[in-house]
Amino acid sequence: MARFISAVAARFVIALPYLWLLVFFLAPFLIVFKISLSEPALSMPPYQPVFDLFAGFPALFEKLGALSFGNYLWLFDDPLYVNAYLSSIWIAGVSTLITLAVGYPIAYGMARAPASIRPTLLMLVILPFWTSFLIRVYAWIGILKPEGLLNQFLMFLGVIDEPLVILNTTTAIYIGIVYSYLPFMVLPLYSTLEKMDGSLIEAARDLGCPPMAAFWKVTFPMSLPGVVAGCMLVFIPAVGEFVIPDLLGGSQTLMIGKTLWTEFFNNRDWPVSSAVAVILLLILIVPIMLFQRSQARSREAGN
Amino acid sequence: MAGSWGRFNIVSLVLGFAFLYLPILLLVIYSFNESRLVTVWAGFSTKWYVELFSNRGLMDAAWVTARVAFLSATVATVLGTMAAIALTRYTRFRGRLLFSGMVFAPLVMPEVITGLSLLLLFVAINFDRGFFTVTIAHITFSMCFVAVVVQSRLMSFDQSLEEAALDLGATPVKAFFQVTLPVILPAVISGWMLAFTLSLDDLVIASFTSGPGATTLPMKIYSQVRLGVTPEINAVCTILIGIVAMGVIAASIVTKRQEVQRRRDEQAAIRVAA
Incomplete structure (x- = not known):
């Protein structure tokens, strides 16, 4: 029993800060990357999403072809x-x-x-x-x-x-x-x-x-x-x-x-x-x- | 030579500390200046402090900042301590490399990147920006500082003490709270204080993640500083420096007293054992 509690406690001690950092530190970088590939727009939020994660895979693949590296090219220009x-x-x-x-x-x-x-x-x-x-x-x-x-x-x-x-x-x-x-x-x-x-x-x-x-x-x-x-x-x-x-x-x-x-x-x-x-x-x-x-x-x- | 303390060393220390402290000292002195012109001394006055307390906007911002700092420091201390334990005690688990990377990267990450990325996350999940988004952002970066502070203490801690408690039949949770936590407590407390002041100070990340109605004190100070140096701002800064200095001194007295108490207890225990 003690061993079981210990194992659960260990999981918990690792998992909680791990999850927090995954959600609030790592995931935001992916979002930054995604938005850097989208087109600016006059709206709120002021960008046109390149792809909607909830639209399903076919839509995703369709949009992947239309990814825009325009912002990056512009930076180097x-x-x-x-x-x-x-x-x-x-x-x-x-x-x-x-x-x-x-x-x-x-x-x-x-x-x-x-x-x-x-x-x-x-x-x-x-x-x-x-x-x-x-x-x-x-x-x-x-x-x-x-x-x-x-x-x-x-x-x-x-x-x-x-x-x-x-x-x-x-x-x-x-x-x-x-x-x-x-x-x-x-x-x-x-x-x-x-x-x-x-x-x-x-x-x-x-x-x-x-x-x-x-x-x-x-x-x-x-x-x-x-x-x-x-x-x-x-x-x-x-x-x-x-x-x-x-x-x-x-x-x-x-x-x-x-x-x-x-x-x-x-x-x-x-x-x-x-x-x-x-x-x-x-x-x-x-x-x-x-x-x-x-x-x-x-x-x-x-x- | 090693052991004797050369003239060069003394000179470099005096110059170094003068460089570190003179600007802060000047700022404090000029907050008591009668003149509105910050760089012309016109006699001692506390009028800027009086004016400060009638400034509604500044007072509101101070209250928001205090609440954010308290809440974020508390949560960050819990999460950061857990992260420190995970890193020192569990040397093998899946994704440990990624975990330690995520703990150490925020220490050096430019604030503009952290702020922007968190803001985009909150927008993506449609989370209304305000008090809670600033708090979450502050928890995220300050928990890593707490983790580093606590980890260095955990590494010097003799793990056999905890093992002894386990052998004597204590549950792991009980062993942690009764043996490990008291030993690492000074580090946990200084971690909390560090998290608190980091939150109190932060301008960049708060500017990105804050929303209407959650203007923090640094944001307010920044918007006024851009218009020029004023005695009021000097006064606000002096009060902030005073609070932090008192906190640090109080904490060092507490830890020193604990250390003395602990040594006394240890000696008493040895006497009993003998």
């Missing part, structure tokens, strides 16, 4: 979309590298800190993550504006005579992404650096290796799992980022998350925004798989 994809990948890539350069010394400093204050430092890195993303991005508007605090400060110091134009440029987007995603980079880096065996570096030193060389030859290669996890945690969401380019980048910047938002909310073109989402997902599938692999490996190491 219009340089606006291609440029938006390319510049999203570029902006996300550059900001990921900057975040790594900023985050690594912080994580390294934390991992080398006295063990007694490490939990406090960890808490200090996590705390900003708990405050709203929107608020943290918004805070930078007041700082970066032409008459904002940064320019006032620099002019007060006499470094510049005229306010710098930072807000509504790509630089502002870089600052926003680095700032918002920094904890995501620091945490995985810290957890690999903290576990590292210090005696290896000592051994390298004893054998006459200079400190910088010891870092590049021993510490950095050993922290690579953390580097990969951190970079993926920053890069993937940054490619599709909407809030940061919208609030800090101004109307000039081209990022795909913003393009999708505009197509959907301003142009009300659901099929095209679905096609934009499908292509974005295809671009991100390799990094997402890399992320999954690194997660799985670190879990195995944990076991």
